[in-house]
Amino acid sequence: MQSFYKKILAIVLSATTLTTSAQEHNVSAGYQKPTDPQVLENLETWQDMKFGLFMHWGTYSQWGIVESWSLCPEDEGWTQRKPEHGETYFEYVKNYENLQKTFNPTDFNPQKWADAAKAAGMKYVVFTTKHHDGFAMFDTKESDYKITSPNTPFSKNPKADVTKEIFSTFRSEGFKIGAYFSKPDWHTEYYWWPYFPPKDRNVNYDPLKYPERWEKYKTFTYNQLNELTSNYGKVDILWLDGGWVRPFKTIDQTVEWQRTIKVEQDIDMDKIGSMARRNQPGIIVVDRTVPGEWENYVTPEQAIPEHPLDIPWESCITMGNSFSYVPNDKYKSAQKIVETLVKIISRGGNYLMNIAPGPNGDFDQAAYDRLKELASWVAINESAIYSTRAVAPYHEGDYYYTRSKDHKTLNVFHLSEGKDYQKTEAFQFTIPENFTPKDVKLLGYKGKVKWTKTGNTVSVKAPKSDLNYASVLQLTSK
Known part of the structure; x- marks a missing residue:
């Protein structure tokens, strides 16, 4: 066991x-x-x-x-x-x-x-x-x-x-x-x-x-x-x-x-x-x-x-x-x-x-x-739900994580529990130490998003969108 x-x-x-x-x-x-x-x-x-x-x-x-x-x-x-x-x-x-x-x-x-x-x-x-x-x-x-x-x-x-x-x-x-x-x-x-x-x-x-x-x-x-x-x-x-x-x-x-x-x-x-x-x-x-x-x-x-x-x-x-x-x-x-x-x-x-x-x-x-x-x-x-697995840090605040099975994609879900989904002006979350993103996108949004990485923290400026229930940021590695 x-x-x-x-x-x-x-x-x-x-x-x-x-x-x-x-x-x-x-x-x-x-x-x-x-x-x-x-x-x-x-x-x-x-x-x-x-x-x-x-x-x-x-x-x-x-x-x-x-x-x-x-x-x-x-x-x-x-x-x-x-x-x-x-x-x-x-x-x-x-x-x-x-x-x-x-x-x-x-x-x-x-x-x-x-x-x-x-x-x-x-x-x-x-x-x-x-x-x-x-x-x-x-x-x-x-x-x-x-x-x-x-x-x-x-x-x-x-x-x-x-x-x-x-x-x-x-x-x-x-x-x-x-x-x-x-x-x-x-x-x-x-x-x-x-x-x-x-x-x-x-x-x-x-x-x-x-x-x-x-x-x-x-x-x-x-x-x-x-x-x-x-x-x-x-x-x-x-x-x-x-x-x-x-x-x-x-x-x-x-x-x-x-x-x-x-x-x-x-x-x-x-x-x-x-x-x-x-x-x-x-x-x-x-x-x-x-x-x-x-x-x-x-x-x-x-x-x-x-x-x-x-x-x-x-x-x-x-x-x-x-x-x-x-x-x-x-x-x-x-x-x-x-x-x-x-x-x-x-x-x-x-x-x-x-x-x-x-x-x-x-x-x-x-x-x-x-x-x-x-x-x-x-x-x-x-793409952030199926054929994924758990990945540290799993959950921090309003953010929840999954990864692709080949470890090349990190999915970060943003929730606002206890109330109708609240769209935020900026997403800020921790990523695994061994993960280096080359691209970040907001699923459901067709345009490019602005993002920065400082240490193990990624910040994303939230574009205007009509997403309901939860937002999902998808990061692909180099």
Whole structure:
């Protein structure tokens, strides 16, 4: 494990935390760099992409509630059940599962999503094929609790296998494809056995005491992941959520939510990961929060590390306040999204921004508005965003830095956080000692800019321009 990474683990994650502790995920210790050349190549390309689309979508969108978590007794404090959805817990679960019988998102049009995401500069997509509630948004043969079941009205639609439609559509637009999959499944009797009531997010029986039942769960999980990596074309990322399903020996007792894991929940990731790589050579596997061979990049949630990480990482952050669809959600401004993107890439990470489709199968118009607003800024500044890496000094005051992979170009972003973007009369910033600029330009401005260099400080007279959200100065070296 790299010594720099050890230090980073002690740093509290910054940025606006929008979820409760039940959903927060710590960056796990012990990153293990992959050795497979195809995986390394895939990771390198993925790190070049910088900006991705995350989508949480399921039957729960009909109630406009948080995804899955209201089924979990431990999380009642922040996912309180509404009386009209059931007076008792068991009545609530029955009504929640019956949402399958009314799920009919007839406005589903993945091309509309792909067009908007592509215009906004997104390069990869991660879709929730199955969340913790166990409802499969793909055509699994392991369960009837799925969107393609005759019990689901949308099954009669020619686009009923929404995972297939999303993957094929985004793939045709040049996106890398990521399959989110929940390792825990609160619907199947092999994880939450009806013989016992569920107490928390974990398996509700002891797998060591009932090994035959746990073995059936392992087979169930393996088979579903085999389907996803065999039947849905090229899949670049297998994004596994539910880090409490893990070998007991990997529990980090310093992490509060991991201390709630009381039993062994090893699902044999070596077998799963090897199968996924046979089906999809070079696939990136993200076994969230479980350090080792199968956590190929780390995933801080609703937060940005305060300092650069020298390992592959991605912040998954919502455009609104919720990962799932909530009526009248408050969406972040385009300026806030740009500021978040700049911070993340200046620290070496990727930004996976979540937009939740509603029960009709479409985004809110506000989400499309934000994507359209982003599009013009990204188009002007794309050379400073993609295929870049972090570079010291990373961040000083209102300035954030990236560099080209060949070290010949330095990009300096100027922000003015907490208010509408304030155009300055002059830019003044530090550059790395070993970087000697021969040219400076302001992206989006066609004329030449006046600049001087004194020691390691560059001063640029700001021309009149109509730039929004952030300015980007691009320096090329001699």
